[in-house]
Amino acid sequence: MFVHSSSSSSSHDHDHSHNHDNSYDVFLSFRGADTRNRFTDHLYNALLDANINTFLDDEEIESGEPLKPELESAIKSSKASIIVLSKNYAFSTWCLDELVLILNQKRNFNQVVIPIFYDVEPTDVRKQQNSFGEAMAMHKLKMDVETNAEKKSQWAQKIELWKRTLTQVADLKGIDAKNRKETELLEEIITDIHGRLGVPFSDTLPLLVGMDHYIEFISSWLADGSCYTADILTIVGMGGIGKTSLAKYIFRLHSSKFEKSSFIEGINTRCNEQFNGLLELQNQLYGDISKKTLLQVNDVFMYTCKIQDALARKMVFIVLDDVDSLDQLDALLGKQGLHPGSKIIITTRDASLTERCALFNPKVITKHTKILLKGLCETDSLELLCIHAFKSQNPKQGYKEVSEKLVKYCEGHPLAIEVLGKSLRKRDDVDEWEFYIKGLKKEPHSRITKALQMSIDSLPFKNDKDLFKHIACFFVGTNRDLTETILDACDINTRSGIRNLIDRCLLSIGLNNTLVMHPLVQEMGRELVRQESPNKPWKRSRLWCHEESFKVLKQKKGKGNLLGLALDMRMLDKKKLRKSFELKSDSLSKMDNLMLLQLNYVQLNECFQKFPEELRWLCMHGFLLKSMPSDLPMENLVVLNMSYSNIESFGMHYGNLQQCESRRKLVGSCSKEKQLLGSLKILDLSFCEHLHSLGGFFELPALEKLIVRNCISLIEILA
Structure with a gap:
């Protein structure tokens, strides 16, 4: 079975090498906006399953840009071309240029060409009527407004060539998809290709490595x-x-x-x-x-x-x-x-x-x-990558290090290794590989995310989908019991939800009862959140990217849609911040529904009373103040983590009544008023080197766990 996704290439074509040893059986020409995620995707997979080596370009291009060299190469190196003629096909100059080249290959080198009339009439293609007429009119309008005489002449020549080519392709023996069952249509196309190319039906064993x-x-x-x-x-x-x-x-x-x-x-x-x-x-x-x-x-x-x-x-x-x-x-x-x-x-x-x-x-x-089924080990992963990228079991000279980086990114995931290996097959520059891998971390490959997302889409309950997003954004690597304590308080049914995610192979439990998620699955979960508002992070439900979190807080753009936010100042490039390290606590004032908040090593000024009242989890590593601010609303907190902070005492004696009253407001009160930390179940003050005394726990009725690891100055703990 073969698959290829296009990528930029440094290879060069020349006219006489028209077949390039017939690298592909079929080149698929189609308009992505019309059929990419429907018919063309199904046709592509059917061709692959039938042992037909098929080229499908995996990248869109803006109308008006020249045909990419690798597309020209793929057309010239294919035995046949299948053209999916859809309503918007002719609006793309790229598609039309492909069509011209395909018809040239048919005339000069007898390339097999099969047009498929998908939701269009052959007559409309032949006579450039309806949507095809509208497309030609649009191209003519672009020609008319062109002021450069030479370019105007080029436009005129191209339009005439496109019209002739559309007429010619409509006169070929094609397949009309109208009123046809898709399965029957695909079967007819596969049978036609097998008969005309003599490609043997798929009876070979799939390539398996490490199984x-x-x-x-x-x-x-x-x-x-x-x-x-x-x-x-x-x-x-x-x-x-x-x-x-x-x-x-x-x-x-x-x-x-x-x-x-x-x-x-x-x-x-x-x-x-x-x-x-x-x-x-x-x-x-x-x-x-x-x-x-x-x-x-x-x-x-x-x-x-x-x-x-x-x-x-x-x-x-x-x-x-x-x-x-x-x-x-x-x-x-x-x-x-x-x-x-x-x-x-x-x-x-x-x-x-x-x-x-x-x-x-x-x-x-x-x-x-x-x-x-588990992922491949590193050795098998590298072998599989090399087979797809280099057609060898070992990396090309100079590519070992970058290949190992890609293997690490894929974490043993065979489909990811196959797709990315083939995408990089014709990239003959190590720097291109490095750039490609860097880009994957911002935008994963669509075929990989599509395969993974099916597991999410099949989850029957909204509870499980919300839980998956929470874990993917904030809790991978976190103790399971701790996560359950936090998210149960957020009205998430975590016990059954985690079990369902494990059953769907979206989550596993690692050493020390930690939550483990495959990096590609985690990235897919985060991508689902990112797509809620791709260009406006403050409109998403969760923010985990430290740079985005900092900007949203700095610009005070956060609103009630945010459920969780994580910011660790150590993860930011200080040079880009221009010394604007400090944030105002009222940056959170409009985040009324925020329940999960991590502000590690963040310098906050002003009072804390504008913090969201719905917080269930507050993590503030490296907190600078010597005591907890008494005006911080914490009635709903179930987990408070103040590790590595400058806190000296928590709920202890005070030298005067004012301090005592302030502290009683913090840790609770025997009055009928709601206790400020009355819901707190876990308090973590680990590695607080200046912490010398603790107390007031009788005011924390829900407290289940106190963690004070490596508090080297702690000398007194009172009830």
Whole structure:
């Protein structure tokens, strides 16, 4: 299987090397705004799955810019071009220039060209009517306003060339997508390409690196069967971790050993994106295991009855890929049980799926096995990267260090390694690699985030999605119990929520009970928050980037939409701050709903009474004052962390009544008024070198834990 995403290249083309050894089977020409995330994306994946080496450009370009050299190279090095002619195709000068070059390749070198008329009439393309006429009129308008005579002449020549080319492509034998089922349309295109190019159908094994132990285990599981039981194996893992590739490898290796077999790929995606998607999946499965004429059934329940009858009569080997719900599983397997000796492999992102289902009746014992796919080790990651980037098992000379950086960024994630490796394949400059990696930290690759985001989209409860965002932004690496204490107070059901995130492979528990999240998953969670307002951070629900947090506070732009904010002054470039280190406490005054606040080593002036009253977690490492400010509203605080601060005493004796009253206001009061720290459960004063005395804990009725590690001056603790 091959995939390529375009990138800038230093390679040079010349006219006589028109086929470049036919680097690609197919070049896909399309207008991104129309079809990128729908038909073209589905077509692209279908081509790859059919063993058709396909070039799809992964970057948009502004209209009017010249065709990129790597696109010219890809067109010239392809055996065929598929042109998805959509309503806005002709508005892009880039698309039109592609089309001209493609038709030249057809005339001069017999390149196969297949136009697909997607939501447009061939006549509109041929005669430049409707949207195609509007596009040509727009280009003519640009020509008319051009004042430079030479450029005006170039515009005129181009427009005439584009018109001739559109007429020519409309006269070719193409495929009209109107009123067609997408699955049928894709099948026709794949069959056409196979027939015209002679590309063998995909019967080769997928490329797998670092999965030998999984292959050995599953192969043994398949061989180790009983004539009295049926077996189900669930492969669990995060998106892009290799579940489908592993299952496909196993299926192609062993399916011939079974009387009936079926591989149903992309179940959740097809159910969500296709009308009657579940019926079509049932149709495919029933056809594979029965080898009968497909049924004309338009009811999922009725089809389930037919399928479960067939499963009860035959020993089968079935792979159900990307299952996301019990409804999908019930529809495809039913509840009547399997024939003894049958083997079912399920791939899913939800570890709890098969544990929660009661699929089968007791007539045939069904044994369940589950394996969790983990990321690749560094050695295997580097090998996989080199295969995709250099077509070798080792880095090119001079690329070892930068390759290791990319491996570290991917953290063993196979899809990320594959996508980024192929994106960098033609970047022949180490500095370009460095620049590319730096850019990934600001904006992750779309194919990677798309694979990962499906796990988030499938979470059934808003509670779990909010919890995921909170953890991704603020609590990765934090103790689980501490996080639960904080977020429970924010009306988040953390106990069940964390369990659901773990089941979805979005979270794990590490050493010392800490929350562990794959860096790419964490970045995806933060990207979801970032997209709430890409260019106006103060309009987001959470701020974790220290530079953005500082600017929002400095400019006093924070509003009631903010739920959490983190700022650590040590993480900022002091040179860029122009000595404006100090912040005013009223910067937080309009953040009425702020519940999570970290202000580490921040110098605040003025009074603290304008702090948000809804705070549940306040972390102020390096606090400069010698005592807690008495006007700081803390009625709802459940966790207060003042580690590494200059505090000398907390809730202790005072030399005069005024100090005593001030402190009583801070730690609480025996009166009927609400206690200021009455909700506090955890107080952390670790590494406060000047702290010498503590007390007043009888005024903190909810306090469960006091942490005073390395308080070297502490000599007195009173109740």
